[in-house]
Amino acid sequence: MLGPGAAFFFAVSGSHLWVVLTFPSGDRGEFLMVNLTTAYGGGEDKSCLLNVGEHSFVKHLSEMRYKDARVWWRDGENGFDDLLKQGQ
Numbered sequence: 001m002l003g004p005g006a007a008f009f010f011a012v013s014g015s016h017l018w019v020v021l022t023f024p025s026g027d028r029g030e031f032l033m034v035n036l037t038t039a040y041g042g043g044e045d046k047s048c049l050l051n052v053g054e055h056s057f058v059k060h061l062s063e064m065r066y067k068d069a070r071v072w073w074r075d076g077e078n079g080f081d082d083l084l085k086q087g088q
Helices: 080-085
Strands: 017-020 030-038 062-073
């Protein structure tokens, strides 16, 4: 189920792990997501740091990159379900 806490990779968005922050809503099932990235120098945004072992993807200190949060959609062309079916 796609909802808060779900985590996934999109090949179209690089190699970052994306974490869903909201439940899908509206006609296309729009949801807010944020990526997890290396926390260089202790992290730019220290509001949500993850240490090694807190998620299987985390290999070094990482942060949620809230300033790059994106709205994505579940339904329709290039939506979550469509990209998943394409093997993304």
